[in-house]
Amino acid sequence: GNYIDGAGKTPNYVSLKDVWGWGDCINLHPCSGDGWVVANNILKNALRNGIRLTGVSKSVVSNNYVSDCKDCGIIACVRDENTIIGNSVFRNGAGITLAFPWDVGSTTVVGNNISENKRNGIMVCGGKYVIIQGNSISHNGEHGIFITDKAYDIPVTEERWPEKPIRGEGHCSPSNRIIVSNNAIIASSQRAHNTYDNIFLRCSSDILLEGNICYKGEGSKKPRYGLNIANTCSYITMRDNVLEESGEVDNLHNEAAD
Structure with missing residues (x-):
């Protein structure tokens, strides 16, 4: 396999002054091959992303x-079939983003600590067979977990890799077949009081929400809803979620048509 590992006597530390090219601390682009392990690194102050998996699978x-x-x-x-596990993701523009242009997206996000990011804690665009499990998500600027439709509205080829994910319009396929379980989401919407949600689903289907805990948190800025399901969603299953004291208006806002 391929390794970028900072577990030795001197950890890998990448900060702004070391970043060039796309502006990412670590960028595994389409020519990198599959089967990477990126572990135990300290990555800070990138002009764009800390870690970007653009063209790799099974990593x-x-x-x-x-x-x-x-x-x-x-x-x-x-590309998909990647695992993101046990990372600490703090004070970035956004926390963890999964963005897929085709009907793919099999990626697991488990056991991460995601806090104080300016936008969403975890965002999934156009994902399929995604697992979001056991993450601690707190005090992010917008939604704690945001699941929505496809990220790209142009064909992706080896010659033209989009610079950044953009939410598509109209013809785009929804996220589907996603498990969101046993996550703790606290005090989302720090960017604007009563505007964003701890969990927000839009343009999605076949979603299981199970065992998640959502709280509004302390302070003056609190989430709008603990769980907000837009009417563009279908086939949403909810089991054993704790939503008490989660939003200012209602604990659950559900406009979904199952």
């Missing part, structure tokens, strides 16, 4: 500390 991002990057702490896009 693991584990136990990294990623902070103060201007775009995403970790982004996995275009």
